[in-house]
Amino acid sequence: MKAVQYREIGKGPEVVDIDEPHAGPGQVRLKVTAAGLCHSDWFVMDLPEDQYTYGLPLTLGHEGAGVVDELGEGVEGVEMGAAYAIYGPWGCGRCHACAQGAENYCPYAAEMGITPPGLGSPGAMAEYVIVDDPRHLAPLGDLDPVETVSLTDAGLTPYHAIVAAKEKLYPGATAVVIGVGGLGHVGVQILRAITQATVIAVDLGEDKLALAREVGAHHTVTSDEHAAERIKELTNGLGATAVFDFVGVQPTIDLARAVAGMDSFIHIVGIGGGILPAGFFSTPMGAAVRAPYWGTRSELIEVLDLARSGAVGVHVERYGFDGAVEAYGKLHKGEVRGRAVVVP
Structure with missing residues (x-):
C-alpha cells in the first residue's frame, strides 16, 4: 500500500510502498478515507537526531478517518463498513485520567510505550491504519470525512x-x-x-x-x-x-x-x-x-456534534498521495489556507 513516511533524519516526508497491516487482538483496521497534515508533523521532522524519539520509518498522520474493514479478535461494538474518526492521544485506559476520557493527560502512556498514531505509532497517512482499541474511534455518521478529519486535532x-x-x-x-x-x-x-x-x-x-x-x-x-x-x-x-x-x-x-x-x-x-x-x-x-494538550474523548464527540450542527467547519485543501510532499512543503512555508488533507 502507499504511505507517507518520515524515513531519514532531516530528509522530510516521502511517499513509499509498504506492506498492508492487519488487525491483531483487540485492534481495528480502517481503510483510510482522509488524513490531515499538521505543523506538529514538522515539529517532529525538524528535530535533530539526538532529540528524535519517534522511531523510523514513521508513517505520518495523527489526524485520521476511515471505514472499518477488519476486526481483531475480541473486538465488539464496532460496525464493519461504518465510518469513524480516530481519537489520537492514546493512553493506558486504566488510570484516573483515562477513566475520565482524558487520555491526553495519561501519566503512564510514555513509560508503557503507548504513542499516538503518526507520532510514534503508524499513522493514518496510508491506505490502511490500525487503531489500537475501539474506544479510540468516534462515529462520523454522515459527516464528510475529508471536511471533518482535521477536527480530530485542529478542532x-x-x-x-x-x-x-x-x-x-x-x-x-x-x-x-x-x-x-x-x-x-x-x-x-x-x-x-x-x-x-x-x-x-x-x-x-x-x-x-x-x-x-x-x-x-x-x-x-x-x-x-x-x-x-x-x-x-x-x-x-x-x-x-x-x-x-x-x-x-x-x-x-x-x-x-x-x-x-x-x-x-x-x-x-x-x-x-x-x-x-x-x-x-x-x-x-x-x-x-x-499549556493545554490535545483534548478528551468526550470533547471530540462534542466537536463532531458542532460540525453536524454547521457551527464549525474546516477550510480544506485536498491532495492525493502524489501531492502529499508538495502539501507538506506548503505547510512548512505557511502557505496552506486552513488545513491540508490527503485523500487516498
Whole structure:
C-alpha cells in the first residue's frame, strides 16, 4: 500500500510502498478515507537526531478517518463498513485520567510505550491504519470525512483550550486568538459557537486575517509592533480576559503577555518553543498560564456534534498521495489556507 513516511533524519516526508497491516487482538483496521497534515508533523521532522524519539520509518498522520474493514479478535461494538474518526492521544485506559476520557493527560502512556498514531505509532497517512482499541474511534455518521478529519486535532485542540477557559468567556469578555492557521481559524469558530465573547484575531498575513473575518472574528489585527496597542484600544485599555496563542513562538507569547488583562487566562497552544515567565511583575495580577494538550474523548464527540450542527467547519485543501510532499512543503512555508488533507 502507499504511505507517507518520515524515513531519514532531516530528509522530510516521502511517499513509499509498504506492506498492508492487519488487525491483531483487540485492534481495528480502517481503510483510510482522509488524513490531515499538521505543523506538529514538522515539529517532529525538524528535530535533530539526538532529540528524535519517534522511531523510523514513521508513517505520518495523527489526524485520521476511515471505514472499518477488519476486526481483531475480541473486538465488539464496532460496525464493519461504518465510518469513524480516530481519537489520537492514546493512553493506558486504566488510570484516573483515562477513566475520565482524558487520555491526553495519561501519566503512564510514555513509560508503557503507548504513542499516538503518526507520532510514534503508524499513522493514518496510508491506505490502511490500525487503531489500537475501539474506544479510540468516534462515529462520523454522515459527516464528510475529508471536511471533518482535521477536527480530530485542529478542532479538538482549540476546543479543549477554550472549554478550559470558559469561565473567562462571559458576555462582554474579550478573547484574543493569535495565529489564524489550521487551529486558529477553527478556534475562532468555536469561540463564536459556544461563547458570547468578543473575538479579536491576530496574524501576520492579510489572507489569514481575511479567513478570520470569514469565520466570524469581530476584529482582526495585524501582528506587528502596533498589535498590542491596537488590542488594548479594542478592549478599552483593560486587555483580554482570555488569550489563545496558536503559534507559541517567542514574539507571539510576548504579545499574549502584553495584551492579557488582570485575572485572565493565557493558553499557549502552539508548540513554537517560546517561554512565558509567570509570576509577580511578569504576568498581570491573577493571570493563569496554561499549556493545554490535545483534548478528551468526550470533547471530540462534542466537536463532531458542532460540525453536524454547521457551527464549525474546516477550510480544506485536498491532495492525493502524489501531492502529499508538495502539501507538506506548503505547510512548512505557511502557505496552506486552513488545513491540508490527503485523500487516498
